[in-house]
Amino acid sequence: MSSSLKVSTPALLTTEHLHWCTDGNLILNDISFTVEAGDFVGILGPNGAGKSSLLRCLYRFVKPDQGKVTFKHQNIWQINANDYAKNVAVVLQETPSHFNLTVYDVVALGLIPHKGIFERANKMDDEKIAQAIEQVGLPHKVRQNFEHLSGGEKQRALIARAIVQSPSLLIMDEPTSHLDVRYQIQIMALAKSLGITVIASFHDLNLASTTCDSLLVLNQGQLVCQGTPSEVLTEKMLLNVFGVRAQISEHHQYKVPHISYDYAYIQSEQQFEHENKKDKPYV
Amino acid sequence: MFKKSTEKKHGAWLEKNNISQLAVTVLAVIACLFSFVCALSFGAADISFTDVWQSVLNRFLPSEVENEVGFVQRIIWELRMPRAILALLAGCGLAISGLILQMVTRNPLADPYLFGISSGASLGVVILITLTGGIFTVMTPIAAFMGSLVAMLMLVVIAGRRQSQQVESMLLAGVALTFLFSSFTSLLLYHTDPQAVTAVLFWTMGSFSRAQWENLLFPSLVIMTCITFMLAYRRQLNAMLLGDESAATLGINVNRFRLIMLLLSSLITATLVSMCGGIGFVGLMIPHIVRFFISQGTIFGILLTALVGGIFMIWVDILSRTILVNQELPVGVVTAATGSLFFITLLYFRKNRPN
Numbered sequence: 001m002s003s004s005l006k007v008s009t010p011a012l013l014t015t016e017h018l019h020w021c022t023d024g025n026l027i028l029n030d031i032s033f034t035v036e037a038g039d040f041v042g043i044l045g046p047n048g049a050g051k052s053s054l055l056r057c058l059y060r061f062v063k064p065d066q067g068k069v070t071f072k073h074q075n076i077w078q079i080n081a082n083d084y085a086k087n088v089a090v091v092l093q094e095t096p097s098h099f100n101l102t103v104y105d106v107v108a109l110g111l112i113p114h115k116g117i118f119e120r121a122n123k124m125d126d127e128k129i130a131q132a133i134e135q136v137g138l139p140h141k142v143r144q145n146f147e148h149l150s151g152g153e154k155q156r157a158l159i160a161r162a163i164v165q166s167p168s169l170l171i172m173d174e175p176t177s178h179l180d181v182r183y184q185i186q187i188m189a190l191a192k193s194l195g196i197t198v199i200a201s202f203h204d205l206n207l208a209s210t211t212c213d214s215l216l217v218l219n220q221g222q223l224v225c226q227g228t229p230s231e232v233l234t235e236k237m238l239l240n241v242f243g244v245r246a247q248i249s250e251h252h253q254y255k256v257p258h259i260s261y262d263y264a265y266i267q268s269e270q271q272f273e274h275e276n277k278k279d280k281p282y283v
Numbered sequence: 284m285f286k287k288s289t290e291k292k293h294g295a296w297l298e299k300n301n302i303s304q305l306a307v308t309v310l311a312v313i314a315c316l317f318s319f320v321c322a323l324s325f326g327a328a329d330i331s332f333t334d335v336w337q338s339v340l341n342r343f344l345p346s347e348v349e350n351e352v353g354f355v356q357r358i359i360w361e362l363r364m365p366r367a368i369l370a371l372l373a374g375c376g377l378a379i380s381g382l383i384l385q386m387v388t389r390n391p392l393a394d395p396y397l398f399g400i401s402s403g404a405s406l407g408v409v410i411l412i413t414l415t416g417g418i419f420t421v422m423t424p425i426a427a428f429m430g431s432l433v434a435m436l437m438l439v440v441i442a443g444r445r446q447s448q449q450v451e452s453m454l455l456a457g458v459a460l461t462f463l464f465s466s467f468t469s470l471l472l473y474h475t476d477p478q479a480v481t482a483v484l485f486w487t488m489g490s491f492s493r494a495q496w497e498n499l500l501f502p503s504l505v506i507m508t509c510i511t512f513m514l515a516y517r518r519q520l521n522a523m524l525l526g527d528e529s530a531a532t533l534g535i536n537v538n539r540f541r542l543i544m545l546l547l548s549s550l551i552t553a554t555l556v557s558m559c560g561g562i563g564f565v566g567l568m569i570p571h572i573v574r575f576f577i578s579q580g581t582i583f584g585i586l587l588t589a590l591v592g593g594i595f596m597i598w599v600d601i602l603s604r605t606i607l608v609n610q611e612l613p614v615g616v617v618t619a620a621t622g623s624l625f626f627i628t629l630l631y632f633r634k635n636r637p638n
Binding site for chain 2: 056061086089099105108110118
């Protein structure tokens with residue numbers, strides 16, 4: 001598993017034996033992995049597998065019951081929240097707001113970790129915000145109400161906010177859900193173009209395959225496999241984790257696995273649960 | 284070449300926006316000053332604009348005609364000026380208090396009175412009036428303030444305990460506290476004499492008639508401090524609008540920040556309720572009205588909300604003093620009636636506007 005990770009680059013973020021329970025349910029169970037600087041890591045798994053919970057542990061929103069997350073070899077709960085925000089930016093799923101915030105206001109929020117409370121934005125900050133808005137292709141929407149943007153534009157505005165934060169790690173929780181194909185490709189291309197380490201959860205496995213350097217697969221709170229897309233995206237894994245039959249071929253252009261689903265095959269809930277309880281290899 | 288032209292365009296939109304926001308704020312300051320002078324000019328005694336100006340100038344530049352305008356000066360400086368200042372402070376304070384609550388709870392319907400603070404103040408006053416037999420004393424604002432503080436502390440304890448669902452807890456606890464205090468108030472009023480009931484009823488409808496110079500220092504300090512605090516933390520307040528989780532990823536301790544903001548908002552409300560009685564509507568509607576025209580996330584947005592609140596309250600006070608001859612209407616009644624009509628009109632036209 002870890003053989004797939006590059007040896008030359010230093011570990012940016014590591015999790016060690018993460019356990020997290022809520023209301024008596026074990027949500028994350030003994031999760032350990034390492035993310036190296038510059039990697040684009042995708043987190044896959046069916047609904048309720050624990051993807052968002054794992055990301056919440058990584059961006060310091062929930063504290064694991066056991067185990068730890070280290071960022072640059074330091075436990076993230078020993079790092080000041082503001083200092084962590086200077087290094088790690090997060091783009092969450094669509095968040096509604098009924099308060100007339102403009103795109104500019106949302107992007108400017110990225111300055112928060114870097115500014116004192118009485119410190120005003122200077123010319124350099126304005127330039128930084130303008131460049132980020134330009135980079136995500138929204139200069140024509142800058143004074144528009146954030147609430148009136150399309151889903152893809154909102155995600156781009158939130159990525160611009162992350163750019164202003166100047167992070168070394170970007171975490172994205174299902175950044176392409178609710179987006180059409182064009183926006184999905186656009187958002188992923190944008191995240192990749194930033195040239196920083198990215199951890200993102202996905203539902204679209206083909207998009208994850210073409211975008212990510214390495215993949216982690218969660219099932220029922222456990223990390224069931226990790227590696228490059230070619231190592232992880234197998235017919236057996238798709239059947240055992242997602243309960244779907246599919247054929248894997250090589251994408252003619254990107255030379256990564258391409259999944260063609262068998263739309264006639266659906267496992268019943270009971271069969272899927274029964275299969276999931278078996279202790280079996282996924283890859 | 285292309286890059287150069289887009290950079291120019293960026294600079295232009297940033298500057299243009301700042302200028303327009305600054306221009307609107309300057310206009311609001313001018314409107315506020317004009318309203319203030321009007322508040323000094325209108326009233327039971329017929330005093331012209333010229334006399335008002337002369338009186339103001341005489342105060343700072345002693346002249347020979349001092350005796351001739353002495354009577355006018357007393358009306359303006361001892362009655363109208365403190366009253367106008369209190370109206371301005373109440374408008375600014377309640378609008379800012381409402382804006383804070385709406386932002387930290389992400390609830391456009393949040394209002395300083397929704398959290399039981401006004402009901403707590405009423406209960407405090409009713410307890411005092413029941414004990415003293417229906418007479419307003421210097422202790423009345425103190426009793427109101429104590430009642431508000433009790434409500435505020437109960438709210439903070441409940442909201443602080445359930446951190447994972449803080450917003451829901453705050454709103455539900457606020458509604459429950461309002462009903463709890465109102466039931467105690469009703470119970471006490473039921474057993475007290477009719478004179479006390481009338482006194483309490485008049486107090487709950489709000490009035491600036493108890494304004495005096497020596498009472499203005501405390502609310503001024505509270506409101507100035509809160510506005511400064513809000514301006515300093517404007518970015519954090521904006522971040523709260525996109526959700527707790529999103530705000531936490533920007534390094535904000537969300538629960539602590541919300542509690543501090545709740546305390547500030549409650550302090551403003553408690554201070555004003557204890558001085559002016561119950562004045563509804565302003566805290567709920569003024570932030571909405573300003574939001575129709577300008578983004579409230581900026582320094583100008585916050586200042587404009589305060590100014591519009593102040594201007595609105597000054598005119599409400601003018602109306603309440605002049606609408607009936609030799610009689611003063613309760614401020615709360617005028618506030619709710621005029622403000623609601625204006626807001627409904629605004630909603631109607633907004634709905635019919637394309638896009």
